[in-house]
Amino acid sequence: MIWSISWKNIWRNKLRSLIVVIAITLGLLAGVFSSALMNGIIERRIRAAIENEVSHIQIHNKNFMENIEIGYNINNANEILDKLASFPEVKHVSKRMKITAMANTPSQGTGVNLIGVYPEKEKQVSSLYKYINDSSGTYFDAKKKNSIVVSQKFADKLNLNLRSKVVLTFVGTDGTLTGAAFKVVGIFKTSNSAFDEMNAFVRFDDLARLTNFDTSSAHEIAILLNDKNQTNEVAAKIASAFPQQSTMTWLELQPDLGMIAEFLNLWLYVFVIIILLALGFGIVNTMLMAVLERVKELGMLMAVGMNKKRVFSMIMLETIFLTLTGGALGMLVGAVVVYVTGETGIDFSAYAEGFSAIGYESIVYPTIGIDYYLGVTSLVIITGVFASIYPARKALKLNPSEAIRTEM
Amino acid sequence: MKVIEIKNLHKIYDESTVPVHAVNGIDLSYEEGEFAAIVGPSGSGKTTMLNMLGGLDSPTKGEITINNIKISDMKPSQLIDFRLNNIGFVFQAYNLIPVLTAKENVEFIMQLQKWPKEERAKRALELMKAVGLEGRENSRPGKLSGGQQQRVAVARALASKPKFILADEPTANLDSKSTETLLDIMEKLNKEENITFIFSTHDARVVKKARRVITVEDGKVISDENK
Ligand SMILES: Nc1ncnc2c1ncn2[C@@H]1O[C@H](COP(=O)(O)OP(=O)(O)OP(=O)(O)O)[C@@H](O)[C@H]1O
Numbered sequence: 001m002i003w004s005i006s007w008k009n010i011w012r013n014k015l016r017s018l019i020v021v022i023a024i025t026l027g028l029l030a031g032v033f034s035s036a037l038m039n040g041i042i043e044r045r046i047r048a049a050i051e052n053e054v055s056h057i058q059i060h061n062k063n064f065m066e067n068i069e070i071g072y073n074i075n076n077a078n079e080i081l082d083k084l085a086s087f088p089e090v091k092h093v094s095k096r097m098k099i100t101a102m103a104n105t106p107s108q109g110t111g112v113n114l115i116g117v118y119p120e121k122e123k124q125v126s127s128l129y130k131y132i133n134d135s136s137g138t139y140f141d142a143k144k145k146n147s148i149v150v151s152q153k154f155a156d157k158l159n160l161n162l163r164s165k166v167v168l169t170f171v172g173t174d175g176t177l178t179g180a181a182f183k184v185v186g187i188f189k190t191s192n193s194a195f196d197e198m199n200a201f202v203r204f205d206d207l208a209r210l211t212n213f214d215t216s217s218a219h220e221i222a223i224l225l226n227d228k229n230q231t232n233e234v235a236a237k238i239a240s241a242f243p244q245q246s247t248m249t250w251l252e253l254q255p256d257l258g259m260i261a262e263f264l265n266l267w268l269y270v271f272v273i274i275i276l277l278a279l280g281f282g283i284v285n286t287m288l289m290a291v292l293e294r295v296k297e298l299g300m301l302m303a304v305g306m307n308k309k310r311v312f313s314m315i316m317l318e319t320i321f322l323t324l325t326g327g328a329l330g331m332l333v334g335a336v337v338v339y340v341t342g343e344t345g346i347d348f349s350a351y352a353e354g355f356s357a358i359g360y361e362s363i364v365y366p367t368i369g370i371d372y373y374l375g376v377t378s379l380v381i382i383t384g385v386f387a388s389i390y391p392a393r394k395a396l397k398l399n400p401s402e403a404i405r406t407e408m
Numbered sequence: 409m410k411v412i413e414i415k416n417l418h419k420i421y422d423e424s425t426v427p428v429h430a431v432n433g434i435d436l437s438y439e440e441g442e443f444a445a446i447v448g449p450s451g452s453g454k455t456t457m458l459n460m461l462g463g464l465d466s467p468t469k470g471e472i473t474i475n476n477i478k479i480s481d482m483k484p485s486q487l488i489d490f491r492l493n494n495i496g497f498v499f500q501a502y503n504l505i506p507v508l509t510a511k512e513n514v515e516f517i518m519q520l521q522k523w524p525k526e527e528r529a530k531r532a533l534e535l536m537k538a539v540g541l542e543g544r545e546n547s548r549p550g551k552l553s554g555g556q557q558q559r560v561a562v563a564r565a566l567a568s569k570p571k572f573i574l575a576d577e578p579t580a581n582l583d584s585k586s587t588e589t590l591l592d593i594m595e596k597l598n599k600e601e602n603i604t605f606i607f608s609t610h611d612a613r614v615v616k617k618a619r620r621v622i623t624v625e626d627g628k629v630i631s632d633e634n635k
Pocket residue numbers: 402421422428429430448449450451452453454455456457
């Protein structure tokens with residue numbers, strides 16, 4: 001009964017309640033949508049980082065991460081690869097050489113991370129090859145010796161075109177300088193220009209031959225899993241299987257991404273809490289009006305025997321129903337908008353240069369997890385409860401005999 | 409049998425600033441089955457007295473006993489339950505919950521008393537019939553005339569099976585035709601069901617129907633006539 005009275009009471013002043021409901025709806029829509037937008041940007045960035053740059057897990061020689069030297073290699077790399085193949089969670093693996101080199105053309109010179117790969121294996125682990133478009137060559141399709149795939153950024157810096165030659169100089173395993181001319185066979189461009197600028201790719205065998213590197217060994221083993229959520233447990237398994245090596249997850253390899261994701265998660269809630277706080281004051285105000293204009297009626301109800309608990313519950317339920325109506329509507333509209341824009345994407349290419357300079361894509365796909373919706377729903381309920389306390393207490397303070405006498 | 413006994417009742421408002429002696433030493437008692445009016449000029453203390461009788465206000469001094477239970481020193485929370493189970497109220501206006509239908513308004517009291525659903529609905533229909541509103545059960549108060557609303561209020565007041573019904577100027581907002589209908593219904597309930605009614609009024613036609621008329625002035629009873 002009290003439930004139904006409360007619900008009906010909300011609609012006594014339709015316009016006023018509707019305004020509150022719309023305010024809550026819009027507030028939550030704004031909150032949910034912008035949260036999904038920010039989350040979408042970060043998720044894409046993390047996905048791009050995993051797909052193009054770090055994979056889920058990497059194995060190195062323990063000294064390698066501190067000091068990229070050709071001698072800090074994983075000498076039983078092939079053995080490890082074989083064993084990893086028997087892990088059911090592991091989807092693909094690829095081993096790499098990784099050395100620093102000087103790249104020179106007749107006019108320019110620059111340093112670069114030279115990554116030696118087995119193209120077929122590498123394509124299974126890294127999506128980088130997808131960032132070479134039809135007019136900018138291929139990812140080592142032709143079986144020519146001393147081919148190099150570079151980024152657009154790198155090519156621009158050194159005035160390189162497809163089929164241009166660049167001379168690479170690096171230190172061999174014996175400590176002497178060595179090098180060769182490489183021919184550009186592919187030019188890629190990812191959304192992360194800092195990554196692009198630093199890295200260039202050659203065949204593992206070419207690099208091993210030039211440096212006298214043992215081909216059964218490697219500097220880096222990149223591992224792609226079937227499920228990103230298993231990263232930590234699989235990493236632990238790998239670490240205990242190969243204790244002489246260093247095993248790192250994408251989060252350890254790119255700690256900034258983890259920090260951003262964590263900070264974002266916190267921020268998204270802070271954001272919604274601020275919105276709800278503002279809405280909460282509006283709700284309190286509305287309910288206070290609703291109580292004050294019903295003083296006589298509330299007095300009558302107390303006079304005829306409605307006790308304090310029931311009066312309090314009635315006003316409290318009214319506030320919560322009002323809040324939840326707006327809340328449910330806001331979440332629904334928010335979810336629909338997030339879903340639709342999440343499918344179509346929102347094009348920020350007008351600002352894309354700024355985005356890609358820090359590694360972000362220009363088309364944003366808003367997305368947010370179900371746990372966020374659940375979290376916000378709880379916050380909405382909490383807001384309703386808190387907003388109801390003051391008006392409900394106001395109603396309790398009424399003295400029935402005076403309330404009935406009140407002139408209105 | 410005595411339903412109400414009042415001894416040396418006083419009510420002083422604003423004691424600290426400018427005290428108003430609204431009720432100034434009243435001794436009275438009511439028997440079961442009375443149909444009694446309280447009259448007196450505006451400000452004479454009728455409402456104040458009725459509020460204390462109904463347990464809506466506490467006396468500054470004196471004693472009120474209802475069915476041998478002393479209510480004058482009950483706590484407000486005890487009084488709420490006492491009112492619910494012992495006293496029916498009809499006010500001048502704002503008697504009904506606007507979002508409920510007439511029948512739901514009558515049922516409301518029984519619901520507070522936790523009656524089973526079927527009994528509640530049955531009694532509400534009987535009471536609607538008793539106040540001559542058969543067929544208007546599902547109308548909301550806003551769709552009823554002032555007189556009809558007051559009749560629903562009487563039905564609501566009866567619903568809890570109270571010891572007596574207090575009505576503070578129940579006809580003040582009604583035209584003469586509605587006043588007469590309401591009074592007839594109250595009188596019939598009094599005669600046939602032995603319901604005790606205590607009401608205040610300014611209306612001479614209402615006073616005429618009363619079997620006992622208590623006149624108050626300046627918070628004191630100046631006459632108490634039985635007809
Ligand atoms: N809450 C209050 N605070 C202070 N004085 C009050 C209060 N309620 C009533 N009074 C005063 O007490 C006196 C009695 O008032 P009461 O309302 O009981 O009179 P009444 O006989 O019911 O009058 P009416 O016929 O106009 O309804 C009046 O002087 C009134 O101003």
